[in-house]
Every structure is written in C-alpha cells, then in structure tokens.
Amino acid sequence: MTGDERQSRARGLTAWTTRRWLRVGVAASLVVLAVLGAAGAYVLGRTETLSSDLVDVRSPALTVSIRLEAAVLNQETGIRGYGLTGTKAFITPYEEGVTEQEANRKQLATLLRDDPARLKDLKAVQDAVTRWQERIARPVAAEPSGSPSPLATERAAEGKALFDDVRTALSGQQERLRADRVKARDDLMSTMALRNWVFSAIAVVIVVLTALIFEGLRRGINRPLEQLGADARAIAGGDFEHPITPTGPADLRRLSSEIDFMRRRLVRELAVSEETRLRLDAQTADLQRSNAELEQFAYVASHDLQEPLRKVSSFTQLLQRRYGGQLDSRADQYIDFAVDGANRMQILINDLLDFSRVGRLHNAHQSVDLDDVLERTLSTMSVGIEEAGATITHDPLPTLVADPTQLGMLWQNLIGNAVKFRRPGETPKIHVTAEREGDLWRFTVTDNGIGIAPEYADKIFVIFQRLHTKDTYSGSGIGLAMCKKIVEFHGGTISVDPAYHDGARITFTLAPRPPESPGAGITPEATRAEAEQAR
Structure with missing residues (x-):
C-alpha cells in the first residue's frame, strides 16, 4: 500500500x-x-x-x-x-x-x-x-x-x-x-x-x-468528551477566550466546532448583556424610587388627604345641622349630596388603602388553622349575623401556610356578602366546604341569597364595580376585588359557579404553601381585562 x-x-x-x-x-x-x-x-x-x-x-x-x-x-x-x-x-x-x-x-x-x-x-x-x-x-x-x-x-x-x-x-x-x-x-x-x-x-x-x-x-x-468537558469547564470558569479543540469521530468534532461557535457567540453576547445589565441597574434604581414614591403616596392618602376630606365632611354636616330646614328643599338636597359624597370619598380612600396593603403590609406566612380563622371572623361579625338571623355551617377546614390577617379578610368579605345580599323575607343560610383537588384545596361559600347573574360573573371581581345602587345595598364594591387579590396572592383562583341557581356560590382555591412569587397567577391579560371592565 x-x-x-x-x-x-x-x-x-x-x-x-x-x-x-x-x-x-x-x-x-x-x-x-x-x-x-x-x-x-x-x-x-x-x-x-x-x-x-x-x-x-x-x-x-x-x-x-x-x-x-x-x-x-x-x-x-x-x-x-x-x-x-x-x-x-x-x-x-x-x-x-x-x-x-x-x-x-x-x-x-x-x-x-x-x-x-x-x-x-x-x-x-x-x-x-x-x-x-x-x-x-x-x-x-x-x-x-x-x-x-x-x-x-x-x-x-x-x-x-x-x-x-x-x-x-x-x-x-x-x-x-x-x-x-x-x-x-x-x-x-x-x-x-x-x-x-x-x-x-x-x-x-x-x-x-x-x-x-x-x-x-x-x-x-470518552477521551474526546473528557477533552470537551475540560474545555467547557475552563470556559465556565470565566476564560471565554479558551478555544475548543475538535477531537474524536466526525460527529464529536462537529459538536466541538458548534460549541466553539456558541462560545464565540456568547463572547459577543456577553458584551451586549453587560451593557443591558447596566441599563437594568439604572431601571431598577428608577423602580425603587417609584416604589418609594408610591409608599409616600399611600402615606399622604392615609393622612394628609384624609384631613381636608374630614374637614369638608365636618363642615357640610355642620351646615346640615345649623341651616337644615331654613333654606329651601333644593339647598337641603345639595347639602345632603355633599355630606354623602364626602363620606363615600372617605370610605373609598380607606378601602383603596386596604386593597393596596394586601401582600405589601400583610405578608406574615405561618401555619394557619382555617377553622380557627373562620370562627374568629364569625365572632367579629356576630352582631350583623344575629340581626340577619343567618345560619352559617362549614365542613372541617384544613391547616395551610398562609397569612392569617389576609385569610380573615377573605372570610369576612365572603361571609359578609352572603349575609348582606340575602333574599327579602328569607333566613340566610350559608355553608362553607373544603376538599383536596390535586395540589390545591378547593373551597366553596354557598348561600341562598339573591344570586349573581352569569353575565356579571367576571365583573364583580373588578375593583369598585357594583351591581346595585348604594341606596339598595351599602358598600364600595371593593370586597370581592380584595378577595381575588388575596386568593391570587396565595397561589389560587376565584370564580362564581354558574351552575348554581338557588343563590350564589363562590368557589376558590388555595395552595397548601404560598408560591415563591405571590400573585403569579395574575396575568397581563387579566390585568388588561380588569382595566377594560373598569372603564
């Protein structure tokens, strides 16, 4: 040869x-x-x-x-x-x-x-x-x-x-x-x-x-792979200029060449990512300043803004007491409108502050017995429950890792709505259930009240959305929106059961432990949908 x-x-x-x-x-x-x-x-x-x-x-x-x-x-x-x-x-x-x-x-x-x-x-x-x-x-x-x-x-x-x-x-x-x-x-x-x-x-x-x-x-x-692994470790250690030498059969040599091409591409991208990181650092600083401003706004809303609002409310009430009946009926009506508007504004500001605090101030996760939380909530609402003559029952509830304050607010809003929106002349009956569903717990709050029409099943969870006038039922329309925010903060979802027609049935899920990123279930699409409904 x-x-x-x-x-x-x-x-x-x-x-x-x-x-x-x-x-x-x-x-x-x-x-x-x-x-x-x-x-x-x-x-x-x-x-x-x-x-x-x-x-x-x-x-x-x-x-x-x-x-x-x-x-x-x-x-x-x-x-x-x-x-x-x-x-x-x-x-x-x-x-x-x-x-x-x-x-x-x-x-x-x-x-x-x-x-x-x-x-x-x-x-x-x-x-x-x-x-x-x-x-x-x-x-x-x-x-x-x-x-x-x-x-x-x-x-x-x-x-x-x-x-x-x-x-x-x-x-x-x-x-x-x-x-x-x-x-x-x-x-x-x-x-x-x-x-x-x-x-x-x-x-x-x-x-x-x-x-x-x-x-x-x-x-x-083995030997070509060991050589390739050694080159990869050298690159992973920070030596991005270290070349990869192709050895072994043809496909392994091709793999080495492709990895070396990727290394060269990463070197180029690294320079771009470094520049991007610098811009992100600047944006992070801007975001921190923005959060600080939001905190300042919350402080102003809870203190400075409330003071002139209380003054307006106080003086309009003084006008009503002092000059009520001395002016014509149209003036009395205007004074009533001013008093009512000031009071409603104060309630809306307080509700909005409570809504903003969910997940921000109340975020102390611990082992919570939902039976105890529900009993404490019912004890707090005992006066309203006795006046309505409501009967409230519940199945055994689980113990979860959650924020007890938020869960108390959740039960208070759901039970309060079930008691408030009752049928005239009928004793309210409310039942709470809980059952395991995969990795989550599913809860239901069922009542025999006036119910919720299917076309409003999504609208009721939007902040400040009301289905009735304030003269018919009191409230600001923030309760179910707060429930939605609390449930999503704990890794669950909440909705109205459209198949139930003898009243209203609210069903929601909670995770046994809070998610690593609370509120991850809130998608941009859902946020845009809420904004559209709010308009």
Whole structure:
C-alpha cells in the first residue's frame, strides 16, 4: 500500500461518525459471537445426543440383555428340574421365565430399533432360544407330572448343545453391548472435553471483545468528551477566550466546532448583556424610587388627604345641622349630596388603602388553622349575623401556610356578602366546604341569597364595580376585588359557579404553601381585562 493510499484510508476513517463506529463494532462483535455461539450450540447438541444415547439406550440395553439371560436361565432350570423329578412346581419358574423373556425381548427391540447390528444380535438370541424351546423345553413341559420325563433323559445331550448355543448368542450380544456402551462413554467424554475448550475459547473471546470495545469507547468517545468537558469547564470558569479543540469521530468534532461557535457567540453576547445589565441597574434604581414614591403616596392618602376630606365632611354636616330646614328643599338636597359624597370619598380612600396593603403590609406566612380563622371572623361579625338571623355551617377546614390577617379578610368579605345580599323575607343560610383537588384545596361559600347573574360573573371581581345602587345595598364594591387579590396572592383562583341557581356560590382555591412569587397567577391579560371592565 502506497503512502497516498494510507493517507486516503486514514482520512476515510476519520470521517466516520460515532454511530458508524458503533455499528461496525457491534456488527463485527455479533458475527464473532454468532460463530462462537453456533460452535457452542453444536457441541452442546452433540453432548446431549451422546449423553442421551448412553443413558437412555446403551446402558438400559445391556441391563435388559442381562435380565433376558436371567429369564432364559430360569426356563432352563425349571425344565431340567421338571424333567429329572416330574415335580409340577418346576413348571412355574419356566412359565415365568417365558413371560419375562418376551417382555425383555420387546423392550430390547424398542431400545435397539435404530441399531440394525444389535437387532441382528437380538434375533440370533431369539432364534437360539426358540430352537431350544421347540426341541427341549416345550416337549418336556408337555410330559405328565409325577415321574421323571424319559424325553429329558433321551434328549439331554441335544438339549445341552442347544442351550450352549443360547449361552453363546447371549454372551456375544452382551459383549457387543458393553463395547457399544464403552464407545459411547468415550465419545461423550471427548465431546465434553471439546465443549469445555469451546466455551473457554468463547469466554476468552468475549473478554478480548469487551477489552477492545472498552478501549475503543475510551479512545473514540470518552477521551474526546473528557477533552470537551475540560474545555467547557475552563470556559465556565470565566476564560471565554479558551478555544475548543475538535477531537474524536466526525460527529464529536462537529459538536466541538458548534460549541466553539456558541462560545464565540456568547463572547459577543456577553458584551451586549453587560451593557443591558447596566441599563437594568439604572431601571431598577428608577423602580425603587417609584416604589418609594408610591409608599409616600399611600402615606399622604392615609393622612394628609384624609384631613381636608374630614374637614369638608365636618363642615357640610355642620351646615346640615345649623341651616337644615331654613333654606329651601333644593339647598337641603345639595347639602345632603355633599355630606354623602364626602363620606363615600372617605370610605373609598380607606378601602383603596386596604386593597393596596394586601401582600405589601400583610405578608406574615405561618401555619394557619382555617377553622380557627373562620370562627374568629364569625365572632367579629356576630352582631350583623344575629340581626340577619343567618345560619352559617362549614365542613372541617384544613391547616395551610398562609397569612392569617389576609385569610380573615377573605372570610369576612365572603361571609359578609352572603349575609348582606340575602333574599327579602328569607333566613340566610350559608355553608362553607373544603376538599383536596390535586395540589390545591378547593373551597366553596354557598348561600341562598339573591344570586349573581352569569353575565356579571367576571365583573364583580373588578375593583369598585357594583351591581346595585348604594341606596339598595351599602358598600364600595371593593370586597370581592380584595378577595381575588388575596386568593391570587396565595397561589389560587376565584370564580362564581354558574351552575348554581338557588343563590350564589363562590368557589376558590388555595395552595397548601404560598408560591415563591405571590400573585403569579395574575396575568397581563387579566390585568388588561380588569382595566377594560373598569372603564
């Protein structure tokens, strides 16, 4: 092979991907293992065949041949005794021997059915026994009992010669059966030795293949990946100028090149992100100033703005008390409007402040027993509940990690609405339930009041939205909006059950533990929808 051919072949091998190397390696390993497996299967099959022949044919055949000889000897003993004495008892061993002879012959013929040479030996034995039986055994057995058989004495020499032929045939048969058994055992031992060598070779080849595969993976995959990991760690440590050297199969080299391209891209993006970070720091500072201004606004709204509002309310009330009835009815009406407007403005400001404090001032999460919170809330509202004659029941409520003040406000608004919006002339009945639903707890507050029309199911949770005039039902319309904010701050949702028509049913969920980002359930789309509804 010339130098150019070697270089071309080397370039061809370096173009192989990891998948191709693995396919070639696996295919070669499977071919070798298939060849070794076929050899092992052949040796195992051969061992099984020889073992079965030795155990199931050769050894049983020799045993049956010996039993056949014993049966023939029993016949000869019985006939000889009967011929010499005429005693009928000697016939029994003869008859039993004939029966055993036939059974052993059939068994031996079955065992040797695939061995023509041994069947020929069996036929020779059977022929010799038949000749002896026809000339000696049967005629003597047919003689009357009680006295020695003259026929036995007359044919004694012939009987001896015929039975010697039987002995000779049996002896030859047994010698050849023993030889066959010895040969089968020798073949089995040599095959077992070959089997051991074959499986030892398979074990050695498997170990060699394992070592080659391990070394190939180490050089072709592990080492390039370790080099790539070392380069990546150097970059992760802050050395973004550290280059990544492509090594290994073609796909790993491509991966290294792509990672190096990503490194160069990150270097460029890092400069841009640094500039962005500086701008974000400036925006964060602006946001902190804005939050401080909002805090200042809350202070002003709760103190400075309330003072002139109280003054307006006080003087309009003084006007009403001092000049009420002295002016015309139109002036009294204007004064009533001013007093009512000032009072409503004060209520709206206080409600708005309470709404803004949810999640800002009240954020002390702890283990809260909702049964206790609900009982305390009902105790606080006991006067209004007794005046309305309301019946309030609840299922066992769970213990959650939450803000107890916010949950108290939640129960107060929901129970208060259920009591306030009752049907005229009907005793309010309110029931609270709780059940586990996946990772959340689902609660319902059901009443038999005036209910909520389906078209207002979303509008009622928007701040300052009212479905009735202030003359019909008091309030500022902030209660359910505050409930929504509290529930979302605790990782849940709140809605009206449109399927319930015998009053109103408010259903909401709470997480067993507060979310890491409270109020994450409030989406920009929901905020825009509330703003649209507020308009």
